Amino acid sequence: MFDGLFLLPVGLDWGHASPALWLWLALLASGLYHGVNPGMGWPLAVSAGLMDKSPRALFRALWALSAGHFLATLLVLLPFAFLLVLAEWQRPIQIGASLLVIGFGVYRLIARRHPRALARIPPTQLVLWSFAVAVAHGAALMLVPIYLGLCQAFELDAGHEAVGALMKASLGMAVLVSLVHVIAMVSAGGCLAWLVYRYLGLRFVSRSWFNLDAVWAISLVLVGAVALAFNLAS
Amino acid sequence: MTMRPDPTFHASPKLAMEAPAENFAYTLLLSPDFSKPDALAVIDVKPGSPTYSQIVHTVTMPNKGDEFHHFGWNACSSALSPLAGHAFIERRYLIIPGLRSSRIYIIDTKPDPTQAKIHKIIEPEEVFKKTGYSRPHTIHCGPDGIYVSTLGGGGEDGTNGPPGVFIMDCETFEVLGRWEIDRGPQTRHYDFWWNLPRDYMVTSEWALPPQFENGIVPEDLLSNKYGHCLHFWDLRARRNVQTIDLGANHQMALEVRPAHDPVREYGFVGVVVDTTNLEASIWTWWREGGKFHAEKTATIPPEPAPKEKLPPLLQGFGAVPPLVTDIDLSMDDRFLYVSCWGTGEMRQYDVSDPRKPKLAGSVHIGGIARRTAHPNGKAFAAGPQMVEISRDGRRVYWTNSLYSTWDDQFYPEGVPGVEVMANVGRDGGLELDKDYFVSFPDGYRAHQIRLEGGDCSTDSFCYPSV
Numbered sequence: 270m271f272d273g274l275f276l277l278p279v280g281l282d283w284g285h286a287s288p289a290l291w292l293w294l295a296l297l298a299s300g301l302y303h304g305v306n307p308g309m310g311w312p313l314a315v316s317a318g319l320m321d322k323s324p325r326a327l328f329r330a331l332w333a334l335s336a337g338h339f340l341a342t343l344l345v346l347l348p349f350a351f352l353l354v355l356a357e358w359q360r361p362i363q364i365g366a367s368l369l370v371i372g373f374g375v376y377r378l379i380a381r382r383h384p385r386a387l388a389r390i391p392p393t394q395l396v397l398w399s400f401a402v403a404v405a406h407g408a409a410l411m412l413v414p415i416y417l418g419l420c421q422a423f424e425l426d427a428g429h430e431a432v433g434a435l436m437k438a439s440l441g442m443a444v445l446v447s448l449v450h451v452i453a454m455v456s457a458g459g460c461l462a463w464l465v466y467r468y469l470g471l472r473f474v475s476r477s478w479f480n481l482d483a484v485w486a487i488s489l490v491l492v493g494a495v496a497l498a499f500n501l502a503s
Numbered sequence: 504m505t506m507r508p509d510p511t512f513h514a515s516p517k518l519a520m521e522a523p524a525e526n527f528a529y530t531l532l533l534s535p536d537f538s539k540p541d542a543l544a545v546i547d548v549k550p551g552s553p554t555y556s557q558i559v560h561t562v563t564m565p566n567k568g569d570e571f572h573h574f575g576w577n578a579c580s581s582a583l584s585p586l587a588g589h590a591f592i593e594r595r596y597l598i599i600p601g602l603r604s605s606r607i608y609i610i611d612t613k614p615d616p617t618q619a620k621i622h623k624i625i626e627p628e629e630v631f632k633k634t635g636y637s638r639p640h641t642i643h644c645g646p647d648g649i650y651v652s653t654l655g656g657g658g659e660d661g662t663n664g665p666p667g668v669f670i671m672d673c674e675t676f677e678v679l680g681r682w683e684i685d686r687g688p689q690t691r692h693y694d695f696w697w698n699l700p701r702d703y704m705v706t707s708e709w710a711l712p713p714q715f716e717n718g719i720v721p722e723d724l725l726s727n728k729y730g731h732c733l734h735f736w737d738l739r740a741r742r743n744v745q746t747i748d749l750g751a752n753h754q755m756a757l758e759v760r761p762a763h764d765p766v767r768e769y770g771f772v773g774v775v776v777d778t779t780n781l782e783a784s785i786w787t788w789w790r791e792g793g794k795f796h797a798e799k800t801a802t803i804p805p806e807p808a809p810k811e812k813l814p815p816l817l818q819g820f821g822a823v824p825p826l827v828t829d830i831d832l833s834m835d836d837r838f839l840y841v842s843c844w845g846t847g848e849m850r851q852y853d854v855s856d857p858r859k860p861k862l863a864g865s866v867h868i869g870g871i872a873r874r875t876a877h878p879n880g881k882a883f884a885a886g887p888q889m890v891e892i893s894r895d896g897r898r899v900y901w902t903n904s905l906y907s908t909w910d911d912q913f914y915p916e917g918v919p920g921v922e923v924m925a926n927v928g929r930d931g932g933l934e935l936d937k938d939y940f941v942s943f944p945d946g947y948r949a950h951q952i953r954l955e956g957g958d959c960s961t962d963s964f965c966y967p968s969v
Contacts, residue, residue: 312585319967320700320766381504382674388587388647391702391739398586471514471966475583480506480591 289422296415296446300453302488303338303408304461307478310334310399311458311465313392315474318466327466328459330395335455337399338408339447345409346416346443353420353439354432360500363421366413367497373407374489381482407489414496416446508590511956512580516763516834517968519580519894525954526552527559527616528891528900529597530922531571532947535907539946540564541571543599545616546922546941548900548954556939560617562610565624569601569608570907573951575642577609577649577673580962584699587646592673596622597953598649600639602906603716605630607639607651609676616955623676633678634669637661638712641694643963646738648673650682652695654712661712666692668706687743691730694759697738699965701765704736705788707756707772718908721816727751727778733759733788735795747797749786752778756786760832760839760960762857766967769857771839772797773830781805781820783827785841787858801860803827806846808872816912823871826913828905829889833896834959835968838863838931840890840899845913847873847886849901849925851933863931868923869903871913877923879937885910885918891952892959899933900924904948920949 303309313334318327352362384405390398403409420442465473513519526549532542545560577596581587597610597619605627612619631637638655649671655661667689668682683689693709708730714720723729731753735745749756753774761770769789776783785801805822817823826845832838832854839860841850847870852860867875869883877883885903892899902922904910910918920943925933943949953961 307585307590310585312583316585316700316966319969322766383587385647389739390586391737392586392700393702471518471969474514474585474966475508475512475590478508478583478590480504482504482591 289419292415292418292422293449296412296419296449297453299411299415300450301457303450304454304457304459306481306485307474308406308481309338309402309408309454309458310395311462312474313395313398314459314462315465315471318462319471324466327462331455331459331462333395334399334458335451337396337401338403338454339451340396341400341403342409342412342447342450343443345404345413346446347440349413349417350439350443351436353417354435359421363414363417363500364497366417367493367500370407370410370414370493371490371497373410374486374493377407377486377489378483406485411489411492412446412450414492416443418496418499419446505591505593508583509578509593511594512578512583512590513962514580514583514964514966515968516836516964519957519962519964520834520896522894522956524895525893525956525958527955528922529574529612529616529953529955530902530941531574531599531950532920532943533569533571533904533907533950534567534946535904535910535918535948536946537568537570540567541569541601542947543597543610543619544943544949545619548924548939556941558941558943560619562619562621564608564621566601566604566606568604569606570603571599571950572602572906573641574599574953575649576644576953576957576961577676579644579957580964581644581646581699584646584965586965594957596676598642598651598671598676600642600651602638602640602654605637605639605655625676625678629678630669631657634681635664636666636669636681638666640692643696644673645670645697646699648679649676650695652692652706654692654709654715665690666711668692668695682741683743684741685743687734688746689732689734689743691732693730693757696759696761696770697963698761698765698768699738699963701768701790702738703744703790704738705759705761705770706734706736707759708732709755709757715906716908718912719816724754724776725778727754729754730756731774732756733772733797745795747788747795749774749797749799753784754778757828758830760830762836763832763834763959763962763964764836764968765964767836767857771830771832771854771857773827773841775826775828776824781822781824783825783843785827785830785839785852785860787860789857798858800858801852803841803843803846803850806872812872814871814913814915817871826886831890831892831960833892834894835896838896838927840892842887842890842901844886844888844905846870847875849887849890849899849933851927851931853931864928864933866925866933866935868935877940878935879940881940883921883923884916885914889951891954893954894957894959897927898924899927900952900954902949902952904950907948910948918948919943919945920947922949922952
């Protein structure tokens with residue numbers, strides 16, 4: 270299951286596998302991006318810390334937010350991990366995934382309303398909240414092209430392996446991608462939450478909150494488009 | 504949609520207090536005999552301005568007989584809720600329900616309060632059809648839209664089914680539907696407010712429409728048939744989790760004022776009259792060990808008065824009941840202002856210890872028997888009623904009308920609309936400002952006040968003051 274862990278050092282080897290390197294960097298960047306976006310929850314950690322007058326409550330909230338985000342990412346990547354077994358279909362799968370991401374981005378651009386159902390989740394259920402927010406806003410979907418690219422870079426989609434081994438490797442990669450993304454996310458969001466909690470003060474919450482809706486939707490379209498371009502070119 | 508949160512949204516009550524002071528006060532005007540359309544007055548409250556304490560703009564409605572009462576903003580500091588992610592709406596539209604007509608007006612206050620205009624009108628039929636409720640009252644901006652409490656259920660007289668809360672979309676102002684999933688024993692309604700991060704709502708009870716629309720019904724009051732319960736709700740689950748009966752003699756539990764700081768799990772409610780002794784009372788409610796509790800923490804006695812000074816309704820009692828008809832809590836949760844509409848007094852209680860309110864200040868103005876004039880010499884009909892506090896807590900504004908038909912019973916000589924303001928000392932104490940005295944056009948009475956950029960009965964917060 271965790272075979273993917275062994276692939277990480279290979280990916281970070283500057284000597285070769287440069288497409289993989291860029292993909293790992295893109296994965297880290299997506300994590301940082303999601304982490305600093307207030308919509309993904311860092312202000313909740315600040316609120317929790319202040320409400321309970323304890324830094325531990327802040328870290329508990331960060332933990333819950335990470336768990337929800339991780340589960341959402343994994344849930345979205347899993348179907349693709351299974352699909353990769355169909356090795357000869359890998360190109361249509363990648364093109365389809367790119368189109369899906371682009372389509373969702375375009376949908377977010379047109380339908381700018383936030384799903385009202387999210388407001389029904391009680392503040393005590395942060396894992397569920399983080400999970401639902403990541404799914405509803407396409408945060409997890411944004412990682413699909415990166416994930417598929419990494420699988421391709423490490424030839425997990427090659428037809429020369431047995432189905433069982435292939436499945437194990439692609440699932441491992443899904444877990445690894447989700448983990449790396451969430452660690453990057455919680456590092457960025459956690460730093461911001463801690464800085465606001467400890468040093469910057471609550472004024473920073475409203476000052477730093479930019480409307481990222483359009484940027485977010487465009488990011489989805491861009492990620493999908495870049496992946497599509499690579500797929501069509503290869 | 505904006506790129507940044509509205510500058511009038513504040514993460515904590517403390518930040519709201521530090522924000523620039525209000526320049527305008529919006530006040531609802533009603534025509535008590537329904538001969539003229541109701542209106543929204545925009546008053547200049549900027550000290551030093553050449554039009555200070557004057558009406559600088561009026562939005563007159565196209566209908567008659569709405570009976571304006573309470574109103575509220577489409578969005579407030581609650582938009583900064585880290586759970587909601589709705590931070591990019593503007594505090595721009597005033598939602599004004601007609602309590603008698605069930606019609607709702609949406610007023611656009613941009614680009615400038617002096618150019619406020621009607622943006623949308625929601626006809627009563629839409630409210631009836633989509634909610635089964637009537638007679639909309641209190642407005643609060645909440646996590647999934649604008650919350651509106653109602654005083655009536657369905658049918659001509661509003662008694663077909665219990666009243667409740669409904670939700671409107673905060674951008675399109677479409678009526679979405681009923682809020683409650685399980686109302687428990689709740690059958691009457693008045694005010695409501697909440698603690699957003701602690702996820703509870705509190706609602707109170709006035710009366711059903713036949714008990715107020717044509718005036719107070721003395722037999723109903725003396726047989727304790729007006730509201731006397733507080734209901735506590737799970738806000739997101741939309742369920743009544745607890746009902747506290749204050750005792751049937753505690754008639755009309757009206758304004759609910761939770762502490763603004765969400766760490767503080769307590770609040771207050773005012774009771775108009777105790778039918779055993781005509782006393783008014785302040786109750787403190789709080790949550791402890793997962794349960795809500797309430798106790799009477801302050802009482803205000805009636806004042807004896809000769810029969811000739813009393814309206815027919817009160818002559819048999821030989822006394823003026825204080826009639827606490829509105830209360831309001833300062834942004835720092837330190838001072839509770841209590842309107843004694845009957846005796847003509849505005850009281851200021853220090854509620855630093857919420858279960859031991861201490862009288863810290865008081866001014867007399869108007870009153871059934873006292874009839875105290877304003878320090879500038881002008882008459883003030885009726886008594887202090889709807890009260891609003893500036894965010895910084897330094898100025899307290901109030902008007903004098905309660906409700907068209909009730910005004911006539913308690914103050915048969917008439918209630919010309921007036922708005923006054925008192926300055927608050929650093930450590931409490933109240934003094935009426937000689938220069939602030941707004942008279943409204945003939946034939947209009949004045950009800951609730953809303954201050955530009957938010958006030959103490961509008962904004963709710965998701966972060967504590969630190």
